[in-house]
Amino acid sequence: MPEAATTPLVEPRPPRKLYRSSDGRWLGGVARGLAGHLGLPVVWVRLVFVGLFMADGLGALLYAAFWFFVPLGVGGVGDQKPPSLVATETAPDGRRRLVARRPDKGQIVALLLMVVVAMVFVGNVNLGSGAKAYLLPAVLVGAGVALVWRQADNARRARWVEVGRRRRTLTLLRAGAGVLLVTAGVSGIFVLQGSAAHLGSVLQAALAVLVGITLLAGPYLVRMTQDLSEERLMRIRAQERAEVAAHVHDSVLHTLTLIQRNAENAGEVRRLARAQERDLRTWLYKPEGTGKDEEDEPTTVADAVRRSAAEVEDKHGVPIEVVVVGDCPLDDRVGAQMQAAREAMVNAAKYGGEGGAVQVYAEVEGRTVFVSVRDRGPGFDLDSIPADRMGVRESIIGRMERHGGTARLRAVPGGGTEVELEMERAEKTS
Amino acid sequence: MSDPTDTNGTSGTSGTNSAAGAAGSAEVGHGEGASGRHVRVVLVDDHRMFRTGVQAEIGQTEQTGVEVVGEAADVDQAVTVITATRPEVVLLDVHLPGGGGVEVLRRCAALMSDAEQPVRFLALSVSDAAEDVIGVIRGGARGYVTKTITGTDLVASVFRVQEGDAVFSPRLAGFVLDAFASTDAPPVDEDLDRLTQREREVLRLIARGYAYKEIAKQLFISVKTVESHVSAVLRKLQLSNRHELTRWATARRLV
Numbered sequence: 001m002p003e004a005a006t007t008p009l010v011e012p013r014p015p016r017k018l019y020r021s022s023d024g025r026w027l028g029g030v031a032r033g034l035a036g037h038l039g040l041p042v043v044w045v046r047l048v049f050v051g052l053f054m055a056d057g058l059g060a061l062l063y064a065a066f067w068f069f070v071p072l073g074v075g076g077v078g079d080q081k082p083p084s085l086v087a088t089e090t091a092p093d094g095r096r097r098l099v100a101r102r103p104d105k106g107q108i109v110a111l112l113l114m115v116v117v118a119m120v121f122v123g124n125v126n127l128g129s130g131a132k133a134y135l136l137p138a139v140l141v142g143a144g145v146a147l148v149w150r151q152a153d154n155a156r157r158a159r160w161v162e163v164g165r166r167r168r169t170l171t172l173l174r175a176g177a178g179v180l181l182v183t184a185g186v187s188g189i190f191v192l193q194g195s196a197a198h199l200g201s202v203l204q205a206a207l208a209v210l211v212g213i214t215l216l217a218g219p220y221l222v223r224m225t226q227d228l229s230e231e232r233l234m235r236i237r238a239q240e241r242a243e244v245a246a247h248v249h250d251s252v253l254h255t256l257t258l259i260q261r262n263a264e265n266a267g268e269v270r271r272l273a274r275a276q277e278r279d280l281r282t283w284l285y286k287p288e289g290t291g292k293d294e295e296d297e298p299t300t301v302a303d304a305v306r307r308s309a310a311e312v313e314d315k316h317g318v319p320i321e322v323v324v325v326g327d328c329p330l331d332d333r334v335g336a337q338m339q340a341a342r343e344a345m346v347n348a349a350k351y352g353g354e355g356g357a358v359q360v361y362a363e364v365e366g367r368t369v370f371v372s373v374r375d376r377g378p379g380f381d382l383d384s385i386p387a388d389r390m391g392v393r394e395s396i397i398g399r400m401e402r403h404g405g406t407a408r409l410r411a412v413p414g415g416g417t418e419v420e421l422e423m424e425r426a427e428k429t430s
Numbered sequence: 431m432s433d434p435t436d437t438n439g440t441s442g443t444s445g446t447n448s449a450a451g452a453a454g455s456a457e458v459g460h461g462e463g464a465s466g467r468h469v470r471v472v473l474v475d476d477h478r479m480f481r482t483g484v485q486a487e488i489g490q491t492e493q494t495g496v497e498v499v500g501e502a503a504d505v506d507q508a509v510t511v512i513t514a515t516r517p518e519v520v521l522l523d524v525h526l527p528g529g530g531g532v533e534v535l536r537r538c539a540a541l542m543s544d545a546e547q548p549v550r551f552l553a554l555s556v557s558d559a560a561e562d563v564i565g566v567i568r569g570g571a572r573g574y575v576t577k578t579i580t581g582t583d584l585v586a587s588v589f590r591v592q593e594g595d596a597v598f599s600p601r602l603a604g605f606v607l608d609a610f611a612s613t614d615a616p617p618v619d620e621d622l623d624r625l626t627q628r629e630r631e632v633l634r635l636i637a638r639g640y641a642y643k644e645i646a647k648q649l650f651i652s653v654k655t656v657e658s659h660v661s662a663v664l665r666k667l668q669l670s671n672r673h674e675l676t677r678w679a680t681a682r683r684l685v
Binding site: 321323324326357359372374412413418 | 557600601603604608638639647648
């Protein structure tokens with residue numbers, strides 16, 4: 001067993017499979033992929049390819065073959081960064097971290113270099129004088145094919161990286177350009193073959209065949225895409241359902257079990273039920289992306305008040321009803337006010353919780369943040385509290401005044417105590 | 431932990447009920463100090479358990495003065511039952527199969543404005559999402575309370591609605607304040623789109639958990655005045671179909 005744990009460290013991918021490297025590549029990432037696979041420096045592999053290229057273009061053919069057949073992957077050379085690259089390799093274990101990026105300088109240089117070398121090569125190689133005429137169309141076809149195939153490459157990468165929709169126009173543009181190039185090249189070959197006279201009829205025939213195929217296959221294609229999108233939708237729904245089920249299972253069933261176990265302890269049951277209700281409510285009614293599962297610090301007044309109330313409620317077993325009007329980000333002064341409010345909630349829960357729920361009201365209006373915490377307890381006289389009791393004087397009144405706010409305690413008609421906290425927000429925010 | 435058990439939940443209600451029953455078994459109808467008031471209520475909720483629970487809590491006509499004359503579980507059923515029984519108050523759930531509480535309100539609009547015997551709606555929902563609450567209020571409901579309300583409070587709310595008053599829970603008051611919050615820009619129709627200073631004050635106190643009586647004491651006005659302020663707010667909320675409310679709802683992607 002211990003051996004099994006150590007071996008993968010030495011050999012990260014037990015069945016070594018050749019991938020083209022997607023990050024830090026110049027062309028198709030073949031050289032980097034190979035280098036990573038063989039454990040050689042990239043430069044060597046690249047040199048070998050260039051050398052082979054000189055041998056009647058073998059290198060180019062080889063490279064193209066690799067490009068064609070080897071799937072794009074992550075990895076390649078791990079820790080050796082070629083100097084000309086914009087550093088994007090994120091980590092030694094960058095397998096998962098694929099970064100969508102624009103072609104960098106290295107890629108452009110490589111492309112230019114390739115074109116130059118190809119031209120020199122073409123100039124040197126002696127083809128038949130007749131064959132030479134076919135060169136341009138052939139190059140055109142080659143470029144078109146390359147463009148479309150690169151496309152497929154990118155589409156694949158996009159599936160991992162989830163590139164945004166804006167890329168779609170670019171994709172179409174590229175595909176169109178590729179098709180255009182291929183068409184031009186093929187037509188050129190036709191023209192050169194001297195069958196230019198028949199070009200019109202050939203094109204017509206080709207068009208007819210294409211239309212026929214479209215008519216025949218069209219419905220199936222449409223059906224297929226529809227099925228595909230439908231299937232995707234179903235999958236998303238199923239995922240959502242699974243998530244809901246998981247949540248219900250995790251928290252709700254768990255709580256119900258606890259409640260069954262603690263059936264005699266009314267207070268505990270009530271505490272559990274309230275906590276669960278709050279949790280589920282947040283989960284159900286809060287819009288997506290507003291911190292359903294987040295555990296980090298609150299950043300706004302509404303968030304801070306609700307969270308403090310929830311914590312106090314859980315701790316002291318007294319229901320706290322929260323109403324928040326407006327919202328604003330927290331700053332130092334408001335943060336202090338939130339602490340004071342929390343202290344007030346604790347006091348209300350401790351001393352006034354018998355009379356019923358504690359009411360918390362927070363309002364942000366303009367620059368002023370107002371928080372009121374009231375209970376329906378026996379009431380509270382500040383003067384009757386011994387001077388050494390710091391809870392209210394220091395934690396609430398003192399804290400508010402130190403930060404430039406005001407705190408008022410008063411008896412409420414109908415019984416109970418209300419703490420009113422008022423604070424001006426700091427200038428610089430918002 | 432013994433005090434909360436007494437003050438809310440079913441045990442609390444049954445406690446008062448048995449006390450009232452023991453004291454006033456001879457003089458039926460005097461219970462609850464409702465001076466013999468009587469209100470006919472229809473319950474609309476798709477959860478049978480909940481209907482049963484509410485029925486059990488408020489349905490003892492001798493003690494509470496509330497008589498549940500019908501129940502419905504979806505929109506069609508609700509409209510049929512309400513039309514047939516003509517209750518004074520309908521306790522309406524927000525989430526219902528067949529279009530929700532708003533749909534019931536829409537189809538009962540004629541009954542609501544009936545001069546002879548208007549049917550009034552009190553929304554009673556487990557949801558405290560702003561769009562649900564504001565939606566039914568704008569649809570014509572006279573108030574909104576959450577399902578955590580105690581039986582006693584619910585009975586009081588039903589009577590208040592029957593008398594034509596609005597019932598605002600603290601949370602609803604919060605939503606309304608929020609809806610009218612950024613009204614510093616001068617609105618086109620002053621009367622309609624803006625809460626007066628006093629109305630705002632009243633709403634704030636409601637949001638802070640004050641009862642109407644306490645608000646009256648606090649502001650040195652009569653309870654009747656408080657009620658009229660609240661009714662005015664409700665009217666504005668139902669009528670104000672532009673500016674802030676629209677903007678507010680749009681900003682929250684509610685419409």
